[in-house]
Amino acid sequence: MDLQTDFLVIGGGMAGLVAGTIALEAGVSTILLRKGQSATAYSSGAIDVIGYLPEARQPFSSPEEGLIAISGLYPLHPYSIVGYSDDIAPNAVIDTIVNKTRVSIEWLRNHLEEVNLPLHGTFDSNMYPITILGTTKPTCLVQKTMDFGDLHEREDSVLLFVGIRGYPDFNPAAAAKTYLEDRMAIGEPPHKVVHCMLDIAPFGNSFNISSIEIAKHLDHEGSIKALGDQLKEQADQIGTTHIAFPPILGVHNTQTIKSQLETLTGATIFELLGFPPSVPGLRLQRAMDEIFTKAGGKLLVGFEANSFLKSGTKLTQITASSPRREVNISAKAFILASGMYIGGGISGDEKGVKETLFNLMTVTGDYHSASELLPSRSTHRLAISPTGQPIQSCGLSVDPQFRPVGEEGIEWAENLFAAGSILAGYNYSVEKSGLGVATTSGFHAAKNAIEFLIGG
Ligand SMILES: Cc1cc2nc3c(=O)[nH]c(=O)nc-3n(C[C@H](O)[C@H](O)[C@H](O)COP(=O)(O)OP(=O)(O)OC[C@H]3O[C@@H](n4cnc5c(N)ncnc54)[C@H](O)[C@@H]3O)c2cc1C
Secondary structure (H helix, E strand, C coil), rough: EECCEEEEEECCCCCHHHHHHHHHHCCCCCEEEEECCHHHCCCCCEEEECCCCCCCCCCCCCCCHHHHHHHCCCCCCHHHCCCCCCCCCCCHHHHHHHHHHHHHHHHHHHHHHHCCCEEEECEEEEEEECCCCCCECCEEEEEECCCCCCCCCCCCCCHHHHHHHCCCCCCCHHHHHHHHHHHHHHHHCEEEEEEEEECHHHHCCCCCCCHHHHHHHHHCCCHHHHHHHHHHHHHHHHHHCEECCCCCCCCCCCCHHHHHHHHCCCCCCEEEEECCCHHHHHHHHHHHHHHHCCCCCCCEEECEEEEEEEEEEEEEEEEEECCCCCCEEECCEEEEEECCCCCCCEECCEEEEEEECCCCCCCCCCCCCCCCCCHHCCCCCCCCCCCHHHHHHEECCCCCCCCCCCCCEECCCCCCCCCCCHCCCHHHHHCCHHHHHHHHHHHHHHHHHHHHHHCC
């Protein structure tokens, strides 16, 4: 099968879907290829913009504070690249980075609201949602179901952590203990934190149930009443004001489930941040797919881009295959948003770090070649290190337009742009910047590609 489009996006995580939607909103016909699962769907679903400087212990109070520090210290960080443009005076670069990041994050928030995935929080400050371990982490925006309301303001607040029998990924007793110890250390409410276990048995199964099974079960009308009755009994006994669930409150009907449980118990219900498999990550992936397709995009899921044609300085065609079909897609501009190790855009082995489709040059976080990087140089002996694993900062080096470059600093093709976790120069796991970088680079790389299309 042969297809033609103006804009072809390779990769359907956050970066690719943002880029594709921006192109569609500019009236550019767009096809997106996604071979499989993305890191976006594994994420906890909170939109981190920038939480820490690598090695720092104190988090940034706001994304703006973080962006100013990052752009001063790391001129090749993806956020810094957003600030490069011919018509910007040097003293306006930092303001440009902050403003362009703010615009892309607000764009994301507004679009998610329209597909019924409202977010809580503001670009003006970082917030500290509670995790399933009972710890907190800095982030910019969380899904509305993670809003714990006045829990930290009310002197009389009583928090109940709820576990589910047969769901092994959350230990409410351990989370309650860790969380209460942290609150006692700073002398802030809540002063009373308790825990309980409830029964939810989707399909009669109460062994090794996954978060996704529970969430899909709760999506069915009628399953909430049984849960609500058990919960009310526990909450009434203790005088609970706030109730924390692991992130299981439905894939589709999350807001309704939250408000039904609040009506039944009279308490504020909220979800904790969790680990994969992640229901909030799945919600985010589905919502982004909906935004893209509603804007008129063609989404080809299960198709892996595996070869290409190039003519002179331009990429002209991608061939992608699924188990049943092969498709040749010609386009005028392309975005590579194929992710890192989970998405599959980058792979690493004992010989080095490679970009998997075009064999583009890869670099380390400090911009040395990574194509022959030995595992001893790309990993720390300590699994958890404040600087993170060096292999996480490897990826593509790009020019100010987000076009991948080779050793001489010349772009590989004038119509190929890159965005998201395939970019070098940042380490999302220590910085807490993953979905923020994916959104901002996807947004602005697509704007650059559109300018190229108009100009060309
Ligand atoms: C466990 C975990 C938890 C995280 N939690 C958070 C969090 O709470 N907050 C946060 O901000 N960030 C978090 N992150 C980081 C964040 O998820 C990523 O930085 C972000 O999702 C990257 O988005 P992306 O679009 O660049 O890549 P991905 O989401 O990985 O998407 C890449 C896409 O490219 C596709 N692809 C690859 N190669 C091809 C090909 N040849 N042809 C077609 N398609 C292809 C893949 O199938 C995939 O769809 C987390 C990451 C992980 C792993």
